[in-house]
Amino acid sequence: MRIKIKNELLLIDILSLTLIAIISLTPLKVVRIILGLPFILFFPGYTLIAALFPKRTQLDTIERVALSFGLSIAVVPLIGLILNYTPWGIRLYPILISLTGFIIVMSAIAWIRRLYILPAERLNISINIDFSSFATSSKLDRILTVILIGAIIAAVGTLIYVISTPKVGEKFTEFYILGEGGKAEGYPRELVVGEKGYVILGIVNHEYKTVSYTAKILIGDKTNRSIGPIILKDKEKWEKKISFTPTTPGKNIKVRFLLFRADQPGSRPYRSLHLWINVVEKKISPTLTPE
Numbered sequence: 001m002r003i004k005i006k007n008e009l010l011l012i013d014i015l016s017l018t019l020i021a022i023i024s025l026t027p028l029k030v031v032r033i034i035l036g037l038p039f040i041l042f043f044p045g046y047t048l049i050a051a052l053f054p055k056r057t058q059l060d061t062i063e064r065v066a067l068s069f070g071l072s073i074a075v076v077p078l079i080g081l082i083l084n085y086t087p088w089g090i091r092l093y094p095i096l097i098s099l100t101g102f103i104i105v106m107s108a109i110a111w112i113r114r115l116y117i118l119p120a121e122r123l124n125i126s127i128n129i130d131f132s133s134f135a136t137s138s139k140l141d142r143i144l145t146v147i148l149i150g151a152i153i154a155a156v157g158t159l160i161y162v163i164s165t166p167k168v169g170e171k172f173t174e175f176y177i178l179g180e181g182g183k184a185e186g187y188p189r190e191l192v193v194g195e196k197g198y199v200i201l202g203i204v205n206h207e208y209k210t211v212s213y214t215a216k217i218l219i220g221d222k223t224n225r226s227i228g229p230i231i232l233k234d235k236e237k238w239e240k241k242i243s244f245t246p247t248t249p250g251k252n253i254k255v256r257f258l259l260f261r262a263d264q265p266g267s268r269p270y271r272s273l274h275l276w277i278n279v280v281e282k283k284i285s286p287t288l289t290p291e
Helices: 007-023 029-041 043-052 062-083 092-113 133-134 137-163
Strands: 002-005 127-128 172-178 189-194 199-204 213-218 222-232 237-246 248-259 273-279
Touching: 007 029, 007 043, 007 092, 029 043, 043 062, 043 092, 043 273, 062 092, 172 248, 172 273, 199 213, 199 222, 199 248, 213 237, 222 237
Parallel strands: 189 273
Antiparallel strands: 002 127, 172 199, 199 237, 213 222, 213 248, 248 273
16 A cells, blocks of 8 residues: 655644644643644754755655754754743743744745656655565564564553653642742831731642641741631642731741641641741830920
């Protein structure tokens, strides 16, 4: 059986547009990987090579395939670098649209250049599948062929599984305090007894599962207030302006912010932060008595 692809450039363009539609409309992860790998690693370089070398005799098959992979690896980072200096940045859809635009433009240039070449000199993609030789081959050859095909299928399946099931990274929780302006500055340092001090408390879950948190604020050794439970899904962020109120005067009083997890029972906090504050007695304005 002989399969002849008359216009592989049109097929590449259709597959690239199909990938955008699949990513935009469906959550099919395996299909994204199957189309995404050649979209990044092969299509850009192949269309560029097709535009530069439209004649079949200019490059042999191995050179054309090797250069397609090599130029794809060079073109994709270059497009990403250009996007980095644009308002869109290096994000999913700008990259998809930019690469698809590059592939379509290179395909159009290659197709136009092929129009000025004799049909016999144009690049044609054909695949020969001959099953008759398999039946007449020796038993050992048939066994080796089946093993080879099985190995290829297993390798492709393993690659898809590894990419679609990424290794779980480090598990941790972000726990931070910011000043009222939302920056790592402007923390309350001088307070009067009974005066509220304000900070922004933040928690970000990177534990790869839903976690229930509780936060406590201690001034000295006494609990000033508790916050929670705060239930966050993986990658979910919680940030809120909170207050604490000192009740006794003193210098260099330690204000501690402790974070606890419900799935880790015990009195030891999971994360901790602290501030140092000075607390003074409330000033009483002197009263003036008439003479």
